[in-house]
Amino acid sequence: MGRWEPDARGRLERAALELFVERGYEQATVTEIARRAGLAQRTFFRHFADKREVLFAGARTQQEYLVSAVARAPEAATPIDAVDAALEAAAAELQERGEYARQRQAVIAANQELHERELIKLAALAAAIAGALRRRGVTDPAASLAAEAGIAVYKISFERWVSEPGPPDLPGLIRESFGELREVTAGTA
Amino acid sequence: MGRWEPDARGRLERAALELFVERGYEQATVTEIARRAGLAQRTFFRHFADKREVLFAGARTQQEYLVSAVARAPEAATPIDAVDAALEAAAAELQERGEYARQRQAVIAANQELHERELIKLAALAAAIAGALRRRGVTDPAASLAAEAGIAVYKISFERWVSEPGPPDLPGLIRESFGELREVTAGTA
DNA sequence: CTATATGATGGCAGCGACTGACATCAGGTA
């Protein structure tokens, strides 16, 4: 075997998730993760900006997917419907890697630092979706509001999905939550 | 002067904000902050869990205020109206310390770590508001959705408030944004 | 086939955030 086994980045991601599951995020040092992947600590930080980032490598792909999904929604769709459709599509993708997603989410939920990182990724997602809506001609603050509301719906739906025992379909939960949001905001005043 | 000057915590908060404004969050070390407050580095970490937390000391007070404001909303108020009223009241309080708020927000906006911490504080706020709504008899997921939607409105309104040159009233911006959220979510489907 | 350029990696020193353990001091109390 040569000095450079292929897919160093992927090996680091898998080694990290393994160690985080085995003994928790804080108890696993970067040096250990790198060693398990057959690499040096210094190399870890060449692939990931910091220790948390190793769990969020897929965020960029997900964001690009969501943005393109918003862009290709029917021209007649309202902003909120475009966001709904995009999130349901992304949820369907996610659900196929259900086991990985649940394991990863358990690690994140057990650690505040990771929760913070997740929130800022979701905020970036909201900003990207708002941008996609503006490119559809939606003006602010409607674009930002639709995007943030969509992310709120996604957060709540995802929490219900991981917490519930059986495997209900995530897209369905998202659709329901959008409906409930409509009822909640339709109030008086 | 005695060994223990009063209000060590407050001195640390002020020294930290000063240094962050002067040369940025990352360039200011905890040791420097403590020295400017006339204390040792170790004492800083007895008052604040970590370096970021020194900027978020008021979050707990704000959360208690919001929860009680939701609790004392008229019994007939819808969930979203209760959240609206609470946020407008909190915004009025905040606006009185407008100069401090803007300075603090500038520091936070310039640093990603601080932005992350702010987001998790807002998420905690949303959870607390949802709890207050449940105590009013609102069931989930309506309670969570109303709370998250409210926080989304707050985020967007606050951003507009700090970015705009003149000093428009923050409560008014929040009220407007709730109205726009209603229009956005009222879409078809 | 050899020399060289390029990119990925390793090793090391060092800074700053954070923590545990122990000593010290001010103020109150028996």
Added chain:
DNA sequence: TACCTGATGTCAGTCGCTGCCATCATATAG
């Protein structure tokens, strides 16, 4: 006066993270 309690100081040590330079594998030029 002796003691107790809480806030602070000091010190050593771990870990995340970075800059710097050496090293190795592969590709390409010659």
